[in-house]
Amino acid sequence: MSGPGDHQVADSIEPADVQTLTMARALNAGLRRAMESDPTVLVMGEDVGALGGVFRVTDGLAKDFGDERVIDTPLAESGIVGAAIGLAMRGYRPVCEIQFDGFIYPAFDQLVSQLAKMHYRTAGAVRVPVVVRVPYGGGIGAVEHHSESPEAYFAHTAGLRVVTCATPQDAHWMIQQAIASDDPVMFFEPKRRYWDKGSVDLRAASAPLDRARVVRSGERLTIAAYGPMVRTALDAATVAEHEGISIEVVDLRSLSPLDVPTLVASVERTRRLVVVHEAQTFLGMGAEIAARITEACFYQLEAPVLRVGGFHTPYPASRVEEDYLPDVDRVLEAADRVLAY
């Protein structure tokens, strides 16, 4: 069975091609393909038109698809999401851009009480295939509210799919899969990786939207990460390798649903797990993963699942964000601890 959202994508395959793109460009190309192949796809948000979004992810779309399909909205996030729900009820597939993570909260009610629950409330009669794109995470030296990681709020909410990409390849395909999905999808984009380049295979996606992927194989322990922290985890694994420690890295990709089988398979081999994310550790994704994997692998685990995440403080001033954010050192410190059991 195909995973959610990927069944409509296969049709629109371009001539075989692999390109090197930044994540921002890969997303842009993905949006463009989605808009080309389905006239009901709309892009809406603040400054997504002439400006092309503050990160230029929607660059050029207004020019090519017009302002009926690329909509500069009033400055009102609840309005954006609420209007997107109405558009979806009328048969459209709106892709909303929330300018920064910290500006999603005014839309919270529309997201958790309306978008997440509409299909359920209508006993399946109404579908709301809305995608909400959120540039998220820190590390870019920004002012307050521009570096947050709110994904756990949405993963805790039944009725929403929550995904996040870590590479240009995934960015390109996952955005198309998300748009093709008939469910609402919260699409978190690791903003500090927007300018990272990677090769994008324009012919095919790497995996269904709801699957995790082992992005590096290893023996002694597993690191589960997602979004901006995948690269950090991979860097840590590289450093550890020099010290003779073989680390497996899993890119979760989907936070709701969580791909538990992939994690379990990895942990059954490595017997140790560290979860890394930028979001507050307390009730962050690491909590759910620790609880769940401990239950699933109770007799296999040699050590408790350890978490490397944000401290229990608001995101601090950017001059200290490097101390706040999980980095290679902190990941390795946790690796040492988990190996010491």
Next chain:
Amino acid sequence: MSGPGDHQVADSIEPADVQTLTMARALNAGLRRAMESDPTVLVMGEDVGALGGVFRVTDGLAKDFGDERVIDTPLAESGIVGAAIGLAMRGYRPVCEIQFDGFIYPAFDQLVSQLAKMHYRTAGAVRVPVVVRVPYGGGIGAVEHHSESPEAYFAHTAGLRVVTCATPQDAHWMIQQAIASDDPVMFFEPKRRYWDKGSVDLRAASAPLDRARVVRSGERLTIAAYGPMVRTALDAATVAEHEGISIEVVDLRSLSPLDVPTLVASVERTRRLVVVHEAQTFLGMGAEIAARITEACFYQLEAPVLRVGGFHTPYPASRVEEDYLPDVDRVLEAADRVLAY
């Protein structure tokens, strides 16, 4: 050292007295005492005045303290919390009522980006001693949005204290402690227990605001619960006792901060833990507790921490809520499972 929020309460002790009150009346009496002892305490929200709130928790306050101190606000939750923040900046201690759990989301931005972060943003210069009262949880046969358990959203948010009461005694004192606290406090009231009676000692609180309490001692396993589920856990323990199984029950009381030492002390003895709550299990409080206690008690635990919570669905129609909500049977099923390890 005294715990947060309890230092101002001791002053206003009434003549020695113990009364039998419903939780709603106990809260009402607590609010009244707070208002009597501190003229900066205000009550605000929808229908809190002449009506006394839809649950009558503010009954009679408008009559006795006037509409300058008991404020029927416009129908706007973001407005209520935002205005409360402004009032707090001017030196008041507003106690906001959110009419039902499901109506807190329009205020989400003001809660997580403003209320939670104001003290931090101002480097300690500004205090926002706002209490946000939220009747929460299901089991009352209500229509949609009237039965939710949104506490994990707030416990994940640094800068907020999150507490919930399970008895009239705690309700009476915790509301006073919350009001006396110089920090913002999310105060969750288990609405289906509003009419439960219990004895209230008007002379003294049972514990500081941030402490859990062992409400029943036992040997074989610990159940951690809070709010509406404390009674359910106690009932389960009673049933189990008949089957010869001795269960310890911990009422968490504070969800942020979590009283980890009390839990650890219990689990070190019983070696098994079940966490029970109504909220969605996925990323609910049980996840954090499981992750944390497993880390703290890795060598003591005989079994993984098991969770009994809401399924990963929106709160369903009330005719099936009894199947949705954790009950004595489901708690005992988890107890059996955890004991089977």
Next chain:
Amino acid sequence: MSDLASPRGPAGPRSVPPGGEAIDFVQLLTPDGARKRPAEYPLDVDADTLRGFYRDLVLLRRFDTEATALQRHGELGLWAPLLGQEAAQIGAGRALAPQDFAFPTFREHGLTWCRGVDPAQVLALFRGASLGGWDPAVHNLHLYSIVIGTQVLHAAGYAMGIQRDGHVGTGDPARDTAVLACFGDGATSQGDVNEAFVFASVFNLPVVFFCQNNQFAISEPNQRQSRIPLYRRASGFGFPGVRVDGNDVLAVYAVTRDALDRARRGEGPTFIEAYTYRMGAHTTSDDPSRYRPTGELEHWQQLDPIDRLVEYLLLTQTGDERYFAEIAAEADALGVRVREACRSIPNPLPESMFDHVHVEPHAQVDADRAWFRAYQSSFETAGGAA
């Protein structure tokens, strides 16, 4: 250059509520049943239409009374009575063209009535057997919305979709489509509702904002939401606002029809304040004696939406006692039907709570369903063994 808001609207027909303050609104039928003909809202209705209105009002009231009674008998968990607001809802509902789409509040039983939703489907939500009750696409009517004001943004978005479909201003009466967004006086304070005004105004959306000012948001009187008449809110957003006598079915019908026509022609949004009164409790859980000023209910009873239509039908000899008796009998039959339909609403199967969380498979929902199924069947096994 300065816009000093005066608390009074322009002159027009008046009614004097208990406060003694004169209310300006569009009225076509006085409380005594006299017909008025304001130039801006010409209306010619034939006898059948008039009788149709009467029938609607009476049957709707009966449905509502019956539902209130069903709640008292424990058949419903809750009911939100519309007593007193029948004319507002029927006037608006009957003004809709078939292709129009409406977004109701939770008190919009007149709208469900006009849109052909079966009473049992409406009761299912209040019985706790459903979170919705009908398929919105079948009736061009969205479900009841409970979180105040949220549906008004959905209406704006839906209207954006209509625009993109090219279903505005074509001149084709079967194609041009408008949206009716219903909400209460209390809802006007919500951010969402005001954001919807911004969207509607900026994009010139084909939407009619239909606000039933029933004087209360639960216990809070209007003055807690606005210090000027609500219909004037629209002017601050750049579109027309109009206040109509909400207890006058002809006036509501004429004003709403006019606004919907404007919307369909591509002339943008209109705000309608239907000035009415909630004669019953907020819901069956409410106790209005705690907040209703003495004498107010009695005053409004003089302005009853059905009474004046009776007078007018008699006056114009469009209806007589025999006709009224006929409708009363039909209402009785409806009452019986509603009672029976309510009692026979099936309880949902427990396992159905896992249905429709998502369209596509979701591992966590599936796992929870599997667990639940096994858990349920463990009881059956246990039961079977006993």
Next chain:
Amino acid sequence: MSDLASPRGPAGPRSVPPGGEAIDFVQLLTPDGARKRPAEYPLDVDADTLRGFYRDLVLLRRFDTEATALQRHGELGLWAPLLGQEAAQIGAGRALAPQDFAFPTFREHGLTWCRGVDPAQVLALFRGASLGGWDPAVHNLHLYSIVIGTQVLHAAGYAMGIQRDGHVGTGDPARDTAVLACFGDGATSQGDVNEAFVFASVFNLPVVFFCQNNQFAISEPNQRQSRIPLYRRASGFGFPGVRVDGNDVLAVYAVTRDALDRARRGEGPTFIEAYTYRMGAHTTSDDPSRYRPTGELEHWQQLDPIDRLVEYLLLTQTGDERYFAEIAAEADALGVRVREACRSIPNPLPESMFDHVHVEPHAQVDADRAWFRAYQSSFETAGGAA
């Protein structure tokens, strides 16, 4: 009874922006430096005050230019320039009484200037060294707010507090207090801002809503937020709205002072739209060439807020070239001081990130701090050992 919003305000002084549409607003000083005296806003200012305004505008502009340069040199992470909006901010800021309390946006460097906040304190936020920068109680000025519109509700709440303190309408000029709530044209679309209007109106709060319409919300022109002039929003909520030439410091001063007086007297809220133009980028991260219509900047440069004051000072012989040179020198000195102050802003200590999460101890924060301290010192130990 019907309120057909017309897109035009009442007649008044005019200016013609590039669109060619005449703008009605209060003006006391034309772009050529001619003095006008509208009857509603009498203003007599002495020479010192006039020169003070000039000094404010010039120094403020220099501060702003310097900060923009500091960002270019990597000393600031970001800067939000106010270029073009100096008169709006100085006019409003100087109208405040000492006891008044103001809630700024993130572009309100003129307000921080007027309220005596040290430039280094303002730069700390943009340097990433602080989330705030000053103690609001010391300056009666709240911190910059970044989430658009949120501070407007805080302002309403603060004004409720003033009411409860009995600091409105006493007639004592040292006691009566008003709140100034600043926001941009884009912010008027936010739910929070409209909810603040509801609160202010319903409770008749002593608050002045000061909206700087600088024509843009990042790239989006005004028309994406409203199809009528923004000052007219107030009429929908039942309080006065007024539009003022935002590039005319005298007019802004007069209008704001008048509104603050009203508020302090207990006559309730006023909405002021200061019609101005953001001549620079939205922030130093922005590229206005992507969206700014050609010729628009040049048009507005003709309307520069400083130029017209220079003309007026010359005309009235209140200032001469020597005086201007004096101020220019002072501006140069300020520039140096700002550069130095910026470079010497200390980096916060890493461990300070755990400070002030709560007033009272919080176990999780304490645990994280303890962990961090141990973790940090493990490096030091490692470093020391190496």
